[in-house]
Amino acid sequence: MSPENKRAIQHADYEQIVRLVPEGSKVLDLGCGDGRLLRMLMESKNVRGRGVDIDEENVVECIRKGLSVFQGDLDEGLADYQEGSYDYVILNRTLQVVYRPDYVIKEMLRVGRKAIVSFPNFGHWRVRLDLMLTGLMPVTRMLPFEWYNTPNIHLLTIKDFKRFCMLNGIDILDEVSLVHSRRVSGRRHKLFPNLLAEEGIFVIAPRKI
Amino acid sequence: MDSVGIVETRYFRFAETPDEIVLESGKRLGPVTVAYETYGELDGDRSNAVLIAHALSGDAHAAGRHHPEDGHPGWWDNMIGPGKAFDTDRYFVVCSNFVGGCKGSTGPGSINPATGRPYGLDFPMITVSDMVKVQKALIDHLGIERLLSVAGGSLGGMQALEWSLAYPESVGSVIPIASTSRLSARAIAFNEVGRNAITSDPNWKGGDYYGGSAPARGLAVARMVGHITYLSDEGMGMKFGRRLQDKEAYGYDFSTDFAVESYLKYQGDKFVERFDANSYLYITKAMDYFDIEGRYGSLVGAFSRIRAKFLVVSFSTDWLFPSYQSKEIVKALMANDRDVSYCEIRSLYGHDAFLLETEQQTKLISSFLNNV
CATH class of the missing domain: 3.40.50.1820 (Alpha/Beta hydrolase fold, catalytic domain)
Structure with a gap:
């Protein structure tokens, strides 16, 4: 596979997130990495965006790309952000690495009117099979680490996430299943997302009373 | 470059x-x-x-x-x-x-x-x-x-x-x-120590020392204190550690033993050649007021x-x-x-x-x- 192809597939999930964000929104990208998603959002959706990342090199790269970025720890919280100050707060493939996912999601929905959360699905059949057959912690394309060196400290399934939303008064406005970072939308995937999706993307908002 | x-x-x-x-x-x-x-x-x-x-x-x-x-x-x-x-x-x-x-x-x-x-x-x-x-x-x-x-x-x-x-x-x-x-408060405190070093130097004379001997000792001590605040514990450990300056063993007197002492003394002495003590007082005060x-x-x-x-x-x-x-x-x-x-x-x-x-x-x- 050519490097271009590989990169295209790695970031096919970005396209799905870009698709979900309306034109001209104000976006906060938590764990923004090298800023590629924000850059795409600015270029194709004309968003006003800001990124947050803990890593110095990522922050330098974001500034090189002309982005506004804050070097900080998500677990420190979003306390200094005003309520409803963003249209969308994005947490892309980062939920499973924070210390307090529940706190981070609640803060996202305080600061943003809506939030977009994506995470690798630990309920995928390959993960389940791997654990059953080998008895070892699964190492997959989405979760390519050993138990002792993984940054993914809060693994979850799509079903876990839906249950969390239900119990915490959070509405799921949209849901996208990904395999190989590409969107899948067949009947099977609609019926069994927790078994068939490698990754889930959710658009969520506080439940309207 | x-x-x-x-x-x-x-x-x-x-x-x-x-x-x-x-x-x-x-x-x-x-x-x-x-x-x-x-x-x-x-x-x-x-x-x-x-x-x-x-x-x-x-x-x-x-x-x-x-x-x-x-x-x-x-x-x-x-x-x-x-x-x-x-x-x-x-x-x-x-x-x-x-x-x-x-x-x-x-x-x-x-x-x-x-x-x-x-x-x-x-x-x-x-x-x-x-x-x-x-x-x-x-x-x-x-x-x-x-x-x-x-x-x-x-x-x-x-x-x-x-x-x-x-x-x-x-x-x-x-x-x-x-x-x-x-x-x-800590940064103001260090500035105040520096100012005290200058104003307690007998040569300072209420700031009216121009044309005579400058309060060089006081200014040098102020600079030494300042320099400590500019460095980190890790950095000082790496640069000096407990290394001795030009000697193999302690002198058991009050001459310079440690490399860090020698460094601060050098920085202090070098500073008085190029800086006015009264300026040091005014500028540190400006910082404190900000x-x-x-x-x-x-x-x-x-x-x-x-x-x-x-x-x-x-x-x-x-x-x-x-x-x-x-x-x-x-x-x-x-x-x-x-x-x-x-x-x-x-x-x-x-x-x-x-x-x-x-x-x-x-x-x-x-x-x-x-x-x-």
Whole structure:
């Protein structure tokens, strides 16, 4: 596979997130990495965006790309952000690495009117099979680490996430299943997302009373 | 890397009687001389000017050399020059010695026109806002309506912040590095120790020592204390550890044993050759008085007036102006929905890092300025 192809597939999930964000929104990208998603959002959706990342090199790269970025720890919280100050707060493939996912999601929905959360699905059949057959912690394309060196400290399934939303008064406005970072939308995937999706993307908002 | 080459300090004199400037304290000062240097070319529409503000012991000589054999390039020569962070092929860079200083601009060592003798303690108290007011006069004199950027480390960063508040229309972007919106009690305490060292030197004589022996011991001790606050524990451990200076064993007397003692003594002695003790008193006081929250009620309220884009930089081991102080600035700007980026550079150099961490600062500043 050519490097271009590989990169295209790695970031096919970005396209799905870009698709979900309306034109001209104000976006906060938590764990923004090298800023590629924000850059795409600015270029194709004309968003006003800001990124947050803990890593110095990522922050330098974001500034090189002309982005506004804050070097900080998500677990420190979003306390200094005003309520409803963003249209969308994005947490892309980062939920499973924070210390307090529940706190981070609640803060996202305080600061943003809506939030977009994506995470690798630990309920995928390959993960389940791997654990059953080998008895070892699964190492997959989405979760390519050993138990002792993984940054993914809060693994979850799509079903876990839906249950969390239900119990915490959070509405799921949209849901996208990904395999190989590409969107899948067949009947099977609609019926069994927790078994068939490698990754889930959710658009969520506080439940309207 | 290229240098800006041979440069020259120039002087701008203004605020002649009766048009003295009115200082924040209400006192008047004039005439005022400003020592400054410029590097690079001002472009046709005068839109590429970058003002560099120096720190406590800096001066107008920020880059280049004064003559071909000059062993000491300007204090930020690693950052200012062709292809450097402040790229003189693109930007017109200005640096001036602040008022109250002793490097060519009017300060307590200058002649008081009222008496024909050096001001000494008759020099009025100056503040960061007075420093900036004088810089604004220089910038106007150079025919620059709007600065592309104002940048500086430490006290220089405080001046940069003050620019964005005092002249929001005249500043496109601001780069405060290793700086703060107000000094902590600890930082004020260290300044006070330095001032006490000077004022308890018998040669100080109430500030009236010009023409006689300067309070060199006091100033050297002040500088030694200062230097400790500029370094980190890790950095000092790495640079000196418990290494002995030119000896194999303890001397069991009060001569110099440790390398760190020798370093501080050297820094202190070197400093008194180039710095005026009264200036040290005035400038540290100006730092202590600087307090954006105090003046505007709150940081968030203060920054509601600013227009500039910000790049705020701190260093992981800076305990004099720690990262949390930079973050307070950034968060107050974000609360106002201003365009701000923040980066904490990992470094062992403590507060001094803004003079030493060339590579990462260059990446940050050159790309930031590129997008202003």
